[in-house]
Amino acid sequence: MSDETVDPLKRVEEQLKRCVKCGACRQNCPAFTAFGREPAVARGKVALAQHALKNDIDLDDQTYLAMSKCLLCGSCVDKCPNDVPTDEIVIAAREALAKRRGLTTFHAAVGHVIKNRSRMKMGAWMASLLGPLFFKKVPATSGLRLRFPMPFMGNTRHIPAIAGKPFIDRHPEVIPGEPGKPRIVFFVGCMTNFVYTEIGESALALFRHLGCTVIIPKDQQCCGLPGMSGGDIETVRELAEKNLAEMERYEADYVMSACATCSGALHRLYPLVIGKRNPELKIRLEALAAKTVDAAQLLHKLGLDPAATGGGEALRVTYHDPCHLRTRGVTKQPRELLKAAAGIDLAEMEGADRCCGLGGTFNVYHYGSSMTINNAKSDAIVATGAEAVATGCPGCMMQISDGLKQHGSRVEVLHTLQLLARGLRAKK
Numbered sequence: 001m002s003d004e005t006v007d008p009l010k011r012v013e014e015q016l017k018r019c020v021k022c023g024a025c026r027q028n029c030p031a032f033t034a035f036g037r038e039p040a041v042a043r044g045k046v047a048l049a050q051h052a053l054k055n056d057i058d059l060d061d062q063t064y065l066a067m068s069k070c071l072l073c074g075s076c077v078d079k080c081p082n083d084v085p086t087d088e089i090v091i092a093a094r095e096a097l098a099k100r101r102g103l104t105t106f107h108a109a110v111g112h113v114i115k116n117r118s119r120m121k122m123g124a125w126m127a128s129l130l131g132p133l134f135f136k137k138v139p140a141t142s143g144l145r146l147r148f149p150m151p152f153m154g155n156t157r158h159i160p161a162i163a164g165k166p167f168i169d170r171h172p173e174v175i176p177g178e179p180g181k182p183r184i185v186f187f188v189g190c191m192t193n194f195v196y197t198e199i200g201e202s203a204l205a206l207f208r209h210l211g212c213t214v215i216i217p218k219d220q221q222c223c224g225l226p227g228m229s230g231g232d233i234e235t236v237r238e239l240a241e242k243n244l245a246e247m248e249r250y251e252a253d254y255v256m257s258a259c260a261t262c263s264g265a266l267h268r269l270y271p272l273v274i275g276k277r278n279p280e281l282k283i284r285l286e287a288l289a290a291k292t293v294d295a296a297q298l299l300h301k302l303g304l305d306p307a308a309t310g311g312g313e314a315l316r317v318t319y320h321d322p323c324h325l326r327t328r329g330v331t332k333q334p335r336e337l338l339k340a341a342a343g344i345d346l347a348e349m350e351g352a353d354r355c356c357g358l359g360g361t362f363n364v365y366h367y368g369s370s371m372t373i374n375n376a377k378s379d380a381i382v383a384t385g386a387e388a389v390a391t392g393c394p395g396c397m398m399q400i401s402d403g404l405k406q407h408g409s410r411v412e413v414l415h416t417l418q419l420l421a422r423g424l425r426a427k428k
């Protein structure tokens, strides 16, 4: 029997049994902060999944709604005394819902777009050309705002502009470094490729400064995480297989990404979600995971001296922990690099480790609640008196920028690598 026919909830049956209903997972759950109701918190979702497995509740709209109220931030997993992996349970429940009810129109459309790189590229190109028809530039910011409301996009939302040329198309596939230095495959990710290309340029400048060979595989795809939000595991599997084959084309010491979500997918979620149901892929996915690192984590490991690459201009900076780095223990390295960078005065914000409210498509489905979560983040950033906030995930950057702009704040939102490469980029 193919493993694909197994009820996704059956795969997490043992994990479901571990929940003792203690409620410790309420602490720091952003969904509980936003909705204030039991089905939003891990304990409530675990209970719903237990009932769904026993078939004693309908997988109706209410169940769907409850399972959609999760940002997969992993805070509950950190707090749980019994190691209940709620994020894994929610992913399984969403897959079960999608299998029994079909994908929503929105998630079917998301899957259609992310599965096809050339379609995405064409969409990004059209968006960069037609942007002025739909968006207006917001004075004094680098963002855009919709001219009129569109489905799933309130017109108060601030959106970053699409780059004229994708990052991957600007560079050769192999950029040779010095003999004996690490060979690094760069998993760019959609946001860096199509929107925040400066992150990619900074990564390239920093790893070349260290003498590394940087390989940018041309046929790399979306990591698939937007599909995971809607239970579209088939799309995630297809993308994981394509990315795996593409990353395996080159002998490399590391697979690096400057996007916390993408490195989180390759490092943790591919083996956990796709490897578990497909033993043939499992070994290869685990080998990929073992090589996958976050960009700042790798720069720290390779001994980057940020005093030599920073810009020197005085800047008060605060740092936000992306959930996909925090849950993998990457918290010290970006801070140590920023502290050592010339001119940077690092000020800790309250709740730096709390989710910014993005949560994949949570931000689209529950925009109001996502911004309720984000308000606390904006307040904490502004309270530090920082001129810039650094983070390691382009998705968090988009969400934090939206929140800060709606607060009327001029705090700049930057990727950690942009700050670390200030000196190198200035010399170019």
Ligand code: SF4
Binding pocket: 018, 019, 020, 021, 022, 023, 024, 025, 026, 042, 043, 046, 076, 079, 080, 081, 082, 083, 084, 086
């Ligand atoms: S903390 Fe863990 S064991 Fe306690 S209710 Fe939450 S998921 Fe269950």
Ligand code: SF4
Binding pocket: 028, 029, 030, 031, 032, 040, 041, 042, 045, 069, 070, 071, 072, 073, 074, 075, 076, 077, 086, 087
């Ligand atoms: S993953 Fe985050 S949002 Fe989801 S239940 Fe756990 S703490 Fe709440």
